[in-house]
Amino acid sequence: MITQTSRSLHLAFWFAAIGLIVPACSGTVMRAPQDGSDDGAAASIDVTADATAVDDATADLSAPPDDVVPAVDSEPGDAPMTDSGPTPDLDEEPDVPDSVDEGQDVPVDIEADIGGVALEEPLGPALFAEWVTLGETAAILDAVAAWDGPVCDESGCLFVTESPEGTTTTTVLGEFNGWSEAAALALAPVPGAPGVFWGVLSPAVVAPAAYKLQHDGQWALDPSNPYVLFGGFGVDSALTPPGFGRIAVLEDVASPQLGNTRDCFVYLPAPYFEESNAEYPVLVMHDGFNVFTNPLAPFGTWDVELTADALIAAGEVEPVIIVGVDTDDRLQEYTWTPIDLGDGPLLAKAPAYVDFLADTLLPALSARFRTREGPASTGIAGSSLGGIISMWGAWTRPDAFGRVASFSGAYWVGEPDAAEPSGPPMHVLIDQNPKAIPPGGLRVYLDTGDTSSDGQTSYSSDSWVYTDWTRNALIRLGWDDHAGWDTDGTLATTPSDLPSSTAPTSVPHLVWSSEPADASWTDPERDLLCVVGHGHQHNEAAWRQRFGVALRFLFPPEP
Incomplete structure (x- = not known):
């Protein structure tokens, strides 16, 4: 919880006095607006009633x-x-x-x-x-x-x-x-x-x-x-003056799938307060405490609201609701297969976590805010383990998520030489395609850095090699073979899974740029974009830099 009990009780009593109770996730939440506007629901409230x-x-x-x-x-x-x-x-x-x-x-x-x-x-x-x-x-x-x-x-x-x-x-x-x-x-x-x-x-x-x-x-x-x-x-x-998005907090959102609670932070774009009937797509992001500007975040933040405000105001992305989902158990909630990082096998809670997002959180958001429902309007994003759980979640729940962004995804999970015991890696799961997701059924943004924490550049840095293998699996299934990755124009249509020892200069790739390198980076007909940040390490500063390109690709402005 982020507020004191005395404050929550006080607000509950006062807002009960004026008769305002709003629906949300099970449990209690900090007050947030109903349907994006001016209701005055309580800071710690019963979430079973309706509001106007x-x-x-x-x-x-x-x-x-x-x-x-x-x-x-x-x-x-x-x-x-x-x-x-x-x-x-x-x-x-x-x-x-x-x-x-x-x-x-x-x-x-x-x-x-x-x-x-x-x-x-x-x-x-x-x-x-x-x-x-x-x-x-x-x-x-x-x-x-x-x-x-x-x-x-x-x-x-x-x-x-x-x-x-x-x-x-x-x-x-x-x-x-x-x-x-x-x-x-x-x-x-x-x-x-x-x-x-x-x-x-x-x-x-x-x-x-x-x-x-x-x-x-x-x-x-x-x-x-x-x-x-x-x-x-x-x-x-x-x-907040006009022209800026606002952040509301849903406190102690209950997950029946996991038997726990968590806080969720909801960014509502500026147009949400200017257009009373419009509905907006949703991007769910993991590690919610780091998503928005927050001086208490231990490893830095993405400053997502700053990037979103700027790109929305410039007309470069569609206005989107962004939800930061917090967790106290990221290692287990973000892995779908048991892995041992040295302290014994972790429990694989990803199936329950993704079901919580799809079956509890998304419906609650739709009941509470003016969201545009359906997988085509719903994205999932994160970095590192949050990146791979985003890809895994979208791949296993295509009924809920139709857009995914994976920043420096930990695609070593499942590799036989990475952590034991372990299951199949993501690129193998994509090859198997148990949900029979067709090309175009999922819009995918992948990225990676090329530099380790000691400043060395290699193909194994930041899971670059495993990210490429994941991209290649999608291409083999028919996802767009983005012409830009074929940097010398002589490579085969389907890229090869190169070994991790390959010199970076011998690896064909798209180089990240703060501005889209060409129109295809925001082409709504494309369904795959994979970029490499030169000099980027595995940290929030790098993901903050690359977030704008991902947002442009996933949510281009409507024609």
């Missing part, structure tokens, strides 16, 4: 004046710290009104009508201030019930939040004010709405920024905001 989707309208953000206080990478000063950030004091629970049944639906469309007040403009700082001035309490309370986090427009960023019972002061501190208590934004109580505070940060931020609240000096995440950024002390609330 609400769309949030935000205006375009103009560039701020020159005197904008820049965002800084600073931490809250002397606040008490825990592994998940400054510790909020939320022991007091607000009263649940008798007139509201726990779990009841609260249908609100803030684009059309709130509290009987027809909206002629998007909800933002000016309109909310007008409501406060005019005493439009019903509209304010309905807006609070539908709130999906701060709203930014050219005039500033509007905060509306609920504070613990008895709170006298609520302030906002974040990267935009250097986490300074002296520069904190003081929120004002809303007349007629006990516990509701509001305020406007001006000028507005121009990029996502982390923040937290202080209730009478006690640190807390914003209970009215389901979106987060990862900081040096755990998760922070995210202040």
